[in-house]
Amino acid sequence: MSRLIRFFTKILDICKLVPMLPVVVIAAIPLALLGDWRPWGNAMAIPVLGNPGFGQWLVIALVLVIVIDTVRGMIDDLRHGQVGVDVLAVVAILSTVAVAEYWASWAVTLMITSGEAIEEYAQAKAERSLTALMEAAPQTAHVVNLPGVGRGFAADKGDSSDGFRRVGSASAAAAAHRFDTVPVEQVQLGDVLMVLPGETVPVDGELLSGTATLDLSNINGEPVPREVFAGARVMSGAVNGSTALTMRATQVAADSQYQRILELVASAQESRPAVVKTADRLAVPFTVLSLMIAGIAWAMFGVPTRFAQVLVLATPCPLLIAAPVAYIAGTGRLAAAGVLIKAQDVLENLGRVTQVFFDKTGTLTVKQPQVVRVEMLPGAATRLNEDHVLMMAGVVESYSVHILSKGIAKAGTEAMARLRQRFEDGQRLCPEPEASWPGHGREYPVIKNINEDAGKGVSGEVNGHAVRVGRLSFAAAGEEGFLAVDRTAPSRSEDDLRTRFGLLQPDEMASYVSVDGQLIARIVLRDVPRANAKAALAKLHELGVTKLAML
Structure with a gap:
């Protein structure tokens, strides 16, 4: 029962992403039951289309909506330097309507909308996989506003670090009551920041406190906290220990370590692997060839239906969305597992891997002592x-x-x-x-x-x-x-x-x-080995990886 509920929940989620999909599915009912019903008689007869029935008019309306939406997408793709085969789908769907093959029109609209739904669902799932990574990004920062410190000292045209050493020598507890909490994007170079116990360091900076204990597992996977001293580099994404620390910002949020990690994931999501680029390059000749074959079929048999039939068969919507969906879902699933890749081409190369090098901490071990x-x-x-x-x-x-x-x-x-x-x-x-x-x-x-x-x-x-x-x-x-x-x-x-x-x-x-x-x-x-480490290494051997090494 729970599986059935999850199945219908997923269907509902897909329908929310692409509202046209349930509309197209439901349109099959009036097409089947009221396809030839014409309560208006011959009053709505028009050239080319003739006198469609009620259910057939519904399909024509769906076709117009989908064609307009597809053309808009084609224009946007051209602006980004990408040429697809959407023109084939447009010509195919219009030709089926022109030859009064309304069930074929409905089938093509279903193919287009279901393909779009699959792609949107994969994209949404990949984005949900990145939610934890995004939520872990620092959102706010505590900017110290003690007189003579940070921005206050900069206003006096002095050096902020000297000002901190001169005025900020007061206890961290006192400073903790004298800061403004601002969005991390508002942090400026040279700002003196207070990071409270258990908080994530918001931007890259230099430690001003005497000592601090930082958990860097979000950055490098090391399970043991690192004790750093005044003057040390402090990276965003590190989690502060049990005492408040003060630091001076040396990078704004957009240039800090954690933001670069997020950009790495985003670039992998947006990158286009070789197989997708190949499909793009073949799109134009494939479209021209398909139109030529359709025209030859029409000329040989003298029946315009042949033209529509060839184009319906040539419309490769499921084939063209297969690769992008697979790569989007793949990068999203990897991100959910904590694996970041620079580009989707990496996924193509995984099948040719014969050697794997492991980092021990957090990879073969549990990361938590x-x-x-x-x-x-x-x-x-x-x-x-x-x-x-x-x-x-x-x-x-x-x-x-x-x-x-x-x-x-x-x-x-x-x-x-x-x-x-x-x-x-x-x-x-x-x-x-x-x-x-x-x-x-x-x-x-x-x-x-x-x-x-x-x-x-x-x-x-x-x-x-x-x-x-x-x-x-x-x-x-x-x-x-x-x-x-x-x-x-x-x-x-x-x-x-x-x-x-x-x-x-x-x-x-x-x-x-x-x-x-x-x-x-x-x-x-x-830091003990993961329970599944041995089984995972054995599985890699089964997949053809000949050499495993630990760095």
């Missing part, structure tokens, strides 16, 4: 196990915008489900003394006092326990922000603590966890 293991600190006395650590860290990290937080939060949700299942199975040996209270130990944990220290970590209370997750120095520090000193205990320097945990692999990253002031565990994350 996932938790691969939890390492408990050797010698740390605790009743917590790995699932407790993941649960506590996960609920705290769920409030963070840091890119690693998503993987930890996901693992924490899974750990919470395992703990709940063990509780239901009868295990009551929970480390929390209040676990036996109603609503604790088996329901969602109680979370309080969440606080994120930008670039360092996030802390909070989980079921009454103080939990800190983040960098080693942050997790191991006390409330005052320094590593605790205990002369009777082993050294707690960062180097010593890392040594006690062991070395990470080159492709691994970690967040450290402390509970109630005691460092107890390290959560290790890695």
Whole structure:
């Protein structure tokens, strides 16, 4: 039933795109039932057409509308230097009316409108595939309007960057209350911009803040955020981390990185592959040849119907729309899958590919770092196990915008489900003394006092326990922000603590966890292979790709 509903929904969408298509289809009913009905007698008899019936007049009206619309399209194509075979369709449809073959006229109108509907549907579907890409484009920017900064300083005929260093040394929090939000197109060169936590950088620029953490996965697919420093290039499309940053615009929106990505997709949509260009070049000789054959048939048999028959057969509307529709749909589907191409010619060459080179991150891997293991600190006395650590860290990290937080939060949700299942199975040996209270130990944990220290970590209370997750120095520090000193205990320097945990692999990253002031565990994350990577590579071998390589 759902498939039937989807089918009729698609039909309705197509009819909305080309309203003439349902009109043409419905016109078959009066043509069949009232084709020869003439309530006016012979009053409407005219030369060439004779005295058509009611249903036949409807077809003639449809033909006139479609011919006028097609001629307009031909004129527009000529203005753009393109010559098609639409003239064949026009002559064919008019000739069928002239010889009173109204069913043939209806068939040609159906062929033209259905072909247009298929092309419009493919184009609309391709555009919908690009919706997510377009919506991700920055729409607004926060232009700082503090006195002596950006435009304000430019008005004083000074250098904006020096002005920022002189006046903008105030806290970012203060500056955050002194900006104007404007459309990104209004950003000017030299403007000082504020990018809030989690926002997308609107234009290319230079970082003015001391440091910033940027997620560049929208641009280069790298899953691990990059820490950049004052003076570094900041590209539009990058997602800011957990603290506000200030930057100076070095490019306007139209010239920035993300806009160039959108232009690349648009140019691929509008490019004309070789097979379509070949069809265009053959359009004129094909039209002339078809008209010559039709004329010869008429002359040989002496029947004008032969002329119309040849042109109806020669009208290659379905053939001519096949290639453009395939390429439009292909580029749209690729864009939906995150694959950008420079021109539609690339699709033609795919069938001849024998070697494929892959980028690892985000292509063969999932792009989002996932938790691969939890390492408990050797010698740390605790009743917590790995699932407790993941649960506590996960609920705290769920409030963070840091890119690693998503993987930890996901693992924490899974750990919470395992703990709940063990509780239901009868295990009551929970480390929390209040676990036996109603609503604790088996329901969602109680979370309080969440606080994120930008670039360092996030802390909070989980079921009454103080939990800190983040960098080693942050997790191991006390409330005052320094590593605790205990002369009777082993050294707690960062180097010593890392040594006690062991070395990470080159492709691994970690967040450290402390509970109630005691460092107890390290959560290790890695960008893991995609579940379908192996099957995809095997499929490429089946398709004739002989060599696969990873860069």
